[in-house]
Amino acid sequence: MGQGYPKLIVDMKKIRRNSQIITEMCKRESIDVACVIKGYNGIPSVAEEMAKSGCSQLASSRMEQIKEIKLRGFGIDTLLLRIPMMSEVEEVVKYADISLNSEKIMLEKLNEVSKQYQVRHRVILMRDLGDLREGIYERDALTNLAVYVENKLDNLILEGIGSNLSCYGSIMPTEENLNELVENAMDIENAIGRELKTISGGGTSTLPLLHRNKLPQRINHLRIGEAIICALDLPLYWDTTIEGLEAGVFSLVAEIVEIQTKPSYPVGIRCVNAFGEKPEYEDKGVRLRAILAIGNKDVGSYTTLIPRDEGIELVGASSDHLILDIENAPRDYHLGDLLTFDLFYQGVLFSAENGHMNIELKY
Numbered sequence: 001m002g003q004g005y006p007k008l009i010v011d012m013k014k015i016r017r018n019s020q021i022i023t024e025m026c027k028r029e030s031i032d033v034a035c036v037i038k039g040y041n042g043i044p045s046v047a048e049e050m051a052k053s054g055c056s057q058l059a060s061s062r063m064e065q066i067k068e069i070k071l072r073g074f075g076i077d078t079l080l081l082r083i084p085m086m087s088e089v090e091e092v093v094k095y096a097d098i099s100l101n102s103e104k105i106m107l108e109k110l111n112e113v114s115k116q117y118q119v120r121h122r123v124i125l126m127r128d129l130g131d132l133r134e135g136i137y138e139r140d141a142l143t144n145l146a147v148y149v150e151n152k153l154d155n156l157i158l159e160g161i162g163s164n165l166s167c168y169g170s171i172m173p174t175e176e177n178l179n180e181l182v183e184n185a186m187d188i189e190n191a192i193g194r195e196l197k198t199i200s201g202g203g204t205s206t207l208p209l210l211h212r213n214k215l216p217q218r219i220n221h222l223r224i225g226e227a228i229i230c231a232l233d234l235p236l237y238w239d240t241t242i243e244g245l246e247a248g249v250f251s252l253v254a255e256i257v258e259i260q261t262k263p264s265y266p267v268g269i270r271c272v273n274a275f276g277e278k279p280e281y282e283d284k285g286v287r288l289r290a291i292l293a294i295g296n297k298d299v300g301s302y303t304t305l306i307p308r309d310e311g312i313e314l315v316g317a318s319s320d321h322l323i324l325d326i327e328n329a330p331r332d333y334h335l336g337d338l339l340t341f342d343l344f345y346q347g348v349l350f351s352a353e354n355g356h357m358n359i360e361l362k363y
């Protein structure tokens with residue numbers, strides 16, 4: 001962690017409250033929650049707050065974060081979200097209690113390594129319901145794989161099945177596609193003669209169904225990140241407001257390094273910008289502009305920033321400079337002033353990952 005600015009501030013009260021609201025809302029419907037820590041680089045003390053919410057697991061796509069959580073001994077199960085790499089199987093078996101899987105060869109490898117370590121690793125098999133990222137596409141193929149794991153891979157425990165939506169293909173979770181998951185689970189249960197412990201019905205984008213009482217009964221597990229750490233997507237894209245959830249768990253503070261009045265339309269012969277793109281520019285005449293010492297390197301894309309001050313327009317950014325139009329801002333800005341931004345998911349993801357970022361936990 002670095003010093004000075006930009007500075008990423010974590011509101012620990014808010015993350016604790018948001019985690020609690022989500023886990024309690026799910027508990028009321030007998031749904032277990034895996035709190036997802038990958039969005040903020042798994043910062044251990046922040047993850048610890050999530051763990052206190054009563055969730056069932058802490059989950060990440062990255063093995064190094066799972067390992068860190070395990071070694072800190074928060075006394076909570078860990079769930080690896082990204083289907084494992086062959087090169088990390090030993091770590092998976094040692095540090096992840098559960099992993100999501102879609103490949104028979106990987107399951108055989110996990111079984112073999114679990115045997116070496118004399119453990120029984122728990123697996124959730126993934127079904128692709130049309131979003132076309134990870135998972136087995138055909139119902140019967142998943143059933144057959146589940147039967148194989150149950151009967152042949154003695155060092156694995158078939159924990160259940162799951163699915164992931166609205167990631168690659170932008171496909172919404174619906175009663176229909178999640179019922180397909182439930183029916184798949186029931187096929188498996190008939191074939192193996194016992195109930196599956198877990199039917200994992202997705203992430204934040206499944207919460208609107210739960211909120212509207214439309215989630216198929218047997219879905220009993222969700223993996224939630226965004227709704228806790230940003231809490232912006234549900235009201236913005238899903239027309240869903242969950243009582244008490246608050247945005248602004250993570251905010252970013254940056255410093256003004258230039259304030260000058262300039263034309264808004266670039267002057268001269270135009271080629272490409274810092275990233276090889278040819279953006280459109282709007283001519284708004286001469287405007288008062290501020291440059292902040294922060295850029296796309298810190299946040300991925302500057303469009304992930306939401307200024308807390310009124311009357312500010314994000315104009316553009318290169319790697320290390322952010323340009324703001326402050327012509328209509330009520331506040332009178334000076335060199336060295338600090339501005340605070342809320343962050344969409346991408347902004348949290350990049351800034352928490354940036355090794356030079358100054359991170360402050362506010363209790």
Ligand SMILES: *Cc1c(COP(=O)(O)O)cnc(C)c1O
Binds near residue numbers: 081223224
């Ligand atoms: C990241 C991830 C999640 C969490 O998604 P959110 O939208 O942040 O709730 C859930 N499941 C898998 C497999 C993921 O990779």
